[in-house]
Amino acid sequence: MNLFDLSLRLQGYPIDEARKELNRLEKQDAKAHKLYVAEKKLEIANYHLKNNPFYAGFTGFKSCENWAELPILTKSDLQQPLEKLLSAGYSKDKIYQGKTSGSSGEPFNFAKDKWCHALTWASFYASYASRDIDLSGDKQARFYGIPLRGKDRYTEKFKDLLGNRYRFPVFDTGSKQMENALKTFKNKPFGYINGYTSSILLFSKFLRDRQLVLKALCPTLKACIVTSEMLYERDRDLMEKQLGVPLINEYGASETGLIAFENEQKQLIIDHKLLFIEIVDEAGNVLPNGEKGQIVITALYNKAQPFIRYAIGDLGILNRDQKTGKLFLKELSGRSNDNVQLPSGKSIPGLAFYYVTKSAMETTSNVKEFVITQTSLSNFEITYVSDRPLDHKEELAVRKAMQDYLEPGLTTSILKVETLQRSKNGKLKQFCSLL
16 A cells, blocks of 8 residues: 555545445446446436536526436536535535646636545556556656646645655756656666656657667566547557557546546547446537547536536547447547638648648657647648758648648748747647637
């Protein structure tokens, strides 16, 4: 048992009971699980309709007779004082309180009751254990942001101490910082890496340039978990090669917990025990498996605050494994509001656009990372970090990709910079529209 496990108990989070409950739910057969979800989602909806004035007012219902009639809850709906969102009987001293990162541009405070929060952590423990990672024992190399000053900074440092984590700075991406990180890996027995995709990718490129494999320098390393940002297959290949360990994709949100965790078959398996996931179209209609739409989440256990049919802001495709019967995200394609609008009226997902441009820019290993900004319908700005500027031929390849894959008549400015601007928590938003 590590210090973090002990701290959960001391704060009143029943982590042992939560583990037992998850084990019980995991043993359900398909028929029992289907009944469980049907009952649990109606139970949590009716609980909040009865005990949560905000949710009752938001829906206009006194009880849930038809699940599909419940309106979709969005992040903007929750941007108000937390006291107005709490259910009857819950106050700040009886809840876990957190704040979303704001990577979607819509940060807000949220609450979980202590049983729900304990279940969330039990889910993390079980998911990590499925990939031979022990949250109670393995030391974590953490590539996350951290507040630069004040109380929040010391809170994060204390959490790192409790959780047996060593945090690497993600705001300073210079070669000196990379060298320091390399020395740390040589001297500490890390069990796994966890952090932002872009930061770990940048470190992997540093290793590639020096023809190093991290596992050879840190033999205790077992895996790398990437989260918070999109993961592309070509980046996965590079990272696995240079880190020397399997890469595991994690999809979660602070307000709902772990949403999906990748198994050995590279399927993002849904946490079906604690969450109910739907894919809906723009009108809120549920789409069948295999069709792309908004990811809508219902937290089945959170009684402190309603997250019922909650649109998290991402797009995805849901599917079911025919052998195991488990639901998984066949595709996760990023924020629903990150779309590129073009002069012709065409609209394409920003992340797909990023991927096309990324392919054109990485014909050489020179480019470390970059950001694309749409400044007007026909104008785009690409800023990038590299050891040397792109030459004329390389810039032409980028502009040609813009014309070929988007449409003719676009203007693209390309600018080399020393560092890219990250959000205050250290994430790198690869595409930004100023429209």
